Amino acid sequence: MPSLKDIKRRIKSVKNTRQITKAMKMVSAAKLKKAQDEITAARPYAEKMLDLINSLASKASPDSHPLLEKREVKNVSLALFTSDRGLCGSFNSQLLRTAERFLRERGPSGASLYLVGKRGAEYYKRRNITVLSARPVGSGRPSYGAAVEIANDLVGAYLKGETDEVHMIFSEFKSALTQKPLTIKLLPVATPDGEEAKEDGDGKGEYIYEPGEEAVLASLLPKYVEVQAFRALLETSASEHGARMTAMDSASKNAGQMISGLTLVYNRLRQAAITKELMEIIGGAEALK
Amino acid sequence: MSDNTTTFLLEIVTPQRRLLSMEVEEATAPGQEGEFGVLPQHTPFLTVLKPGEVAFRKGAETGVLAVGRGYAEVLPGKTTILVDTAARESEIDLEAVRSEAQEAEAALGSLSQEDAAYAPAQDRLEYAQARLRIKERARA
Numbered sequence: 072m073p074s075l076k077d078i079k080r081r082i083k084s085v086k087n088t089r090q091i092t093k094a095m096k097m098v099s100a101a102k103l104k105k106a107q108d109e110i111t112a113a114r115p116y117a118e119k120m121l122d123l124i125n126s127l128a129s130k131a132s133p134d135s136h137p138l139l140e141k142r143e144v145k146n147v148s149l150a151l152f153t154s155d156r157g158l159c160g161s162f163n164s165q166l167l168r169t170a171e172r173f174l175r176e177r178g179p180s181g182a183s184l185y186l187v188g189k190r191g192a193e194y195y196k197r198r199n200i201t202v203l204s205a206r207p208v209g210s211g212r213p214s215y216g217a218a219v220e221i222a223n224d225l226v227g228a229y230l231k232g233e234t235d236e237v238h239m240i241f242s243e244f245k246s247a248l249t250q251k252p253l254t255i256k257l258l259p260v261a262t263p264d265g266e267e268a269k270e271d272g273d274g275k276g277e278y279i280y281e282p283g284e285e286a287v288l289a290s291l292l293p294k295y296v297e298v299q300a301f302r303a304l305l306e307t308s309a310s311e312h313g314a315r316m317t318a319m320d321s322a323s324k325n326a327g328q329m330i331s332g333l334t335l336v337y338n339r340l341r342q343a344a345i346t347k348e349l350m351e352i353i354g355g356a357e358a359l360k
Numbered sequence: 361m362s363d364n365t366t367t368f369l370l371e372i373v374t375p376q377r378r379l380l381s382m383e384v385e386e387a388t389a390p391g392q393e394g395e396f397g398v399l400p401q402h403t404p405f406l407t408v409l410k411p412g413e414v415a416f417r418k419g420a421e422t423g424v425l426a427v428g429r430g431y432a433e434v435l436p437g438k439t440t441i442l443v444d445t446a447a448r449e450s451e452i453d454l455e456a457v458r459s460e461a462q463e464a465e466a467a468l469g470s471l472s473q474e475d476a477a478y479a480p481a482q483d484r485l486e487y488a489q490a491r492l493r494i495k496e497r498a499r500a
Contacts, residue, residue, distance in 0.1 A: 109376075116373040119440055123406075123433060215375050215444075278433075281407040282393050290408055291431060301375055 075344070078337045082330055089326035095158070096319035099312045103247060106309035109212065110244060113305055120298045127288065128260055135285055137230055138260050138292040146181040148203065148234040149173060150225060150257065152241035152303050153188030154311040155208045160318035162242065162250065162311055163190040169252035170240050174200070183234060185225060187304070203228060213308050218301035225300070226293050229258050241303035242310035248317055250310035257299055260292055368400040369438045370416055372425060372446055379425065379446050380416075387416040387439060389432050398439050405434040411487035413494060414441060424449065426491040429483050445487070452495045461488035 073081075134140060151170050153163050170191075174182055183201040186192045192205035204224060209217065228234050237258040242250045280287050370387050372380040388397045390412030409432050415424045430443030464485035471478045 112377045113375055115371075115378045116375050116442060119371075119373060119433075119442055123431070123442075278404045278406040281391060281405070286392075287406060287408060287431075294431075298375065 075337065075340055078333055078340065082333045082337065085326050085329050085333065089323050089330070092319045092322040092326060096316055096323060099316040099319060103309060103312035103316055105212070106305065106312055107244075110305050110309055113301065117298050117302050120295055123291065124260060124295045127291065136288045136292055138226065138258060138296075139288075141259055141261070142235045144235045146183065146234045146236075147177050148183050148185060148225070148228060148237045150185040150187065150221070150237065150239040150300075150303075151191050152208075152239070152307040153186070153191035153194075154307065155189040155210075156311075157190065158318065159311055159315035162314035162318075163188075163194075165250075166240060166242055166252050167191065167194050169254065173238065173240065173254060185221075185228075187221065188307070203233075208304070208308070213301070213304035215297075215301055218304055219297050221300040221304075222293065222297040225257065226296055239299065239303055241307045242314075244306045244309040244313065247313040250314055253306075255299075257296060260295060365400050367418065368398070368402075368436070370441070371439070372414065372427070372441045372443065374428075374443055374446050376445075379448070380423075382416075382418070384416040384418045387414065389414045389441060390427070391432070398434055401436045402434050402439070404436070405432075407432050407434075409441070409443065411483050412490050414446075424494055426452070426487065426494050428487045447491055449494050449498050452491045454492070454495050457488050457491045457495070461485060461492065464488060 128139060149170060151166065153166050157163065167190075170184075183203050184191075184195055185203045186195060186205040188208050192202075192207075195202055195205075206221075225237050229237055236256065238254060239257045240252060240254050243253040244250060367383040367385050370380060370382060370384045371378070386397065386399055388395055390410050392408040392410050395412070396407070409427065409430045411428050412426075413424050414427050415422065417423075425446050425448055427441065427446045428444040430441060433440045433442070464481050467481040468478070468485060471481060
């Protein structure tokens with residue numbers, strides 16, 4: 072049986088924890104707002120780029136640029152985006168589970184990983200798999216420069232023939248409450264099936280290219296990979312804050328429940344002690360009669 | 361929206377933001393092969409842009425923006441400019457851009473034309489120069 076003092080101490084420590092989780096929730100909420108704004112701001116560019124690539128890739132022949140060329144798939148690369156820090160519920164484990172499933176399906180032979188985020192790096196540090204590179208997300212807002220570096224690495228590996236297909240797993244930001252791991256194929260660049268019928272009557276399909284189709288492709292395709300990487304960074308960052316906010320919210324709630332439970336026990340014990348004391352006094356007085 | 365033939369929609373977007381989205385009568389942009397002008401009902405055209413100035417006009421109202429490297433997609437009723445970075449005249453900080461230009465120039469001096477870093481440094485310089493031109497014209 073814990074003493075009154077013990078319980079009091081526990082209540083105090085849970086209260087402290089609740090203060091921390093509450094503060095973390097607030098910080099995450101603020102960061103989430105910013106991250107959400109950034110996604111909204113980046114969306115027009117990404118969408119426009121996707122439109123361009125789709126209309127280009129459906130017309131250009133696969134041999135006109137190495138990034139369009141489909142090769143026999145021997146080595147698969149996976150770019151996995153996780154967060155640097157924990158305390159965000161099942162956010163990272165969901166991503167890692169998706170990655171594991173992907174690797175199992177694709178067969179671990181010849182698969183290599185490109186890891187963004189310390190959590191993923193730590194997870195795969197001691198596992199038997201080739202890690203091309205591991206980099207932290209870094210603090211602060213995701214920068215376009217980081218996306219360029221990631222894209223350069225991936226395109227470089229692809230062009231050198233180290234890998235024949237590049238996929239990407241990141242967390243898609245749906246709302247503050249839901250984040251979903253998403254797997255997409257990055258390279259070779261191909262039009263998503265079923266989207267080709269989406270020709271609008273805007274005269275798309277008969278561009279005049281300057282300085283020529285191949286030159287435009289050569290500069291546009293790597294750009295496309297950069298934009299995709301940037302999107303992955305932004306979405307993952309927003310998802311992380313969303314997941315942390317939810318996790319910290321439920322942690323605060325749990326702490327509150329624990330406090331009320333402990334307070335109940337504390338009061339009951341206190342009352343029992345008072346009753347016991349009273350009974351002793353009354354018993355003593357009775358005995359004197 | 362763009363069923364009229366006297367204006368077209370000009371959009372300028374960077375990865376960070378949408379800078380401009382308005383109906384204009386005329387625009388010019390710095391193409392890789394030289395500056396080009398766009399009027400409404402232009403034939404579909406896709407080009408690489410080099411750092412420089414994008415100017416547009418609607419009636420008596422004109423505007424100019426400094427842009428970095430990017431692409432332009434011209435369609436009859438709509439022109440989209442996708443660039444790495446862009447700045448309005450009011451956002452240009454003369455001192456910061458001057459030192460940026462100097463840095464880029466110094467970087468160019470130490471590189472040979474074959475270096476992989478040569479082209480990006482040149483882009484940086486040209487973008488900085490475009491911003492300086494715009495700012496100084498506005499002050500004059």
